[in-house]
Amino acid sequence: MLLKNKIPFRYMFGSIRKEAIMIALYVTFIAAIHFTFRLNVSIPISVPMILGTVISLLLAFRANQAYDRWWEARIIWGAIVNDSRSWARQVVSFIDNPYNDKEIAAFENILINRQVAWSFALGRALRQRKNERDLGKWMSKQDIEFISRYSNSAMGILELQARDLKYALDNGWINTFQHIQMDNTLNKFSDHMGKCERIKNTVFPSTYGLYLHLSMNLFIMLLPFALIAIFGWLMIPLVTLIASCFWLIEKMSIHLQDPFENKPTDTPITTIAETIERDLHQVINQHSLSHSAERVVEAKQFYVL
Template structure:
């Protein structure tokens, strides 16, 4: 996630450097041809005006749709934070008077839930999930997870096994077990929503149409300005092109919030917050520090 301050210009313009290079070469060629009166290149300003208006509407829709996907991802991860805390709070409240077995149970479930958050973030980014878990789960559970393609889902299944054991020992009653299971259901729903956002590709035909229209607009703009501005049209066209290309790139990054880029939903930072909270809830003395920002962004 990009932070409010300190975003370097080189990061912003690196995303569109090839497009700007192509546009710069084109407008310089048009300017030189017109300056030397080789050809009459002027066209009515109506043509780029109509194109620019149409593109503005398309980009507004595209940016809005991209932001909705990014914001939905952030809402889902907010729900994961809440449900992770709720799971441990329910476990502590429902089972606090049932003997020496409980501290180990609290630690196992809390660590497994922390592992779920780290593993889900890595899975959505297409990274290996098991290294992210570290020493949060024991050897037996780690061996079981290696047999699953979806590690976060397997971790929720292990949660379910522990809840079933609590009910069997009558350490929770059926009503409490239903509430605990409902918390697991919400966590599973959140995982599914993230996977839907990740796997639902924005229509490629729509992307191609927008990019094509932007290039048509940018390449027609010098012909409309060259008669009035001469070589002065070069910086004007470059600035206008940069604005359109930046908006289009921003929309692309917003619509894909799980791609291991600085514009991502900050899943690792959120998982670290959950890590800290759950360890403190079960009374662990040592907790990790909050994840620091990597310059101008937080992962």
């Protein structure tokens, strides 16, 4: 999750600890050769810089693309929030219930609760956790049994919603235009789900990452030779620091490019799903409160204003 809290320092540097130790040993070894055996291994600093520019550029572009994937994941979940609210609004304002029929009222709640379930189901599927069990909070046993036959449970829930919309249409609770309008909203959920799966399942081009990793290490390997004549033993912390800078930004890209992997920099799926739950439940509560009664009063108000 990536909320307003700070990322723990230890988490950040923990990820490159092994590399940092390795490079420190490597640099110490070179310094030892240089000073103990008095073997001049120094090279001009412009040699590693041949690779420096292209590596910097590719690193920056890669960070950019990783950021784009992460931001796209965030945009999708933002859209899930918006469309969930629209869905709830459509359920409440499209479905006709003039005589305050209990069956229809229950039906409306089912449609809204199932959308909450869908958000949690999708979130857990993306984090590869089994999830049918927990969905009991928002769905009936029958529904859970139904979706357990799907390998993709979020898709099963959309299937259920579509069937119930059809049922409402057949009963005359919604008209055919409203049916199509709400089917459009279901299509949007289907799109969001597919987009999340695309980001989840498509690995960042390995050749890209691998090439960059190799060139960067070649660059870092050349660094101590370039700095030894200038800094002497001081070179050991300096090269370790500079190398850490490069590795850290590479690691950051790797983390950002997979935004659904249970890491601290992830898209805050659970928090977002809880927002959806809160917002949709307020719609349900408000709806059962104000049903039919309030409306009459308001109508009279129109004159007053």
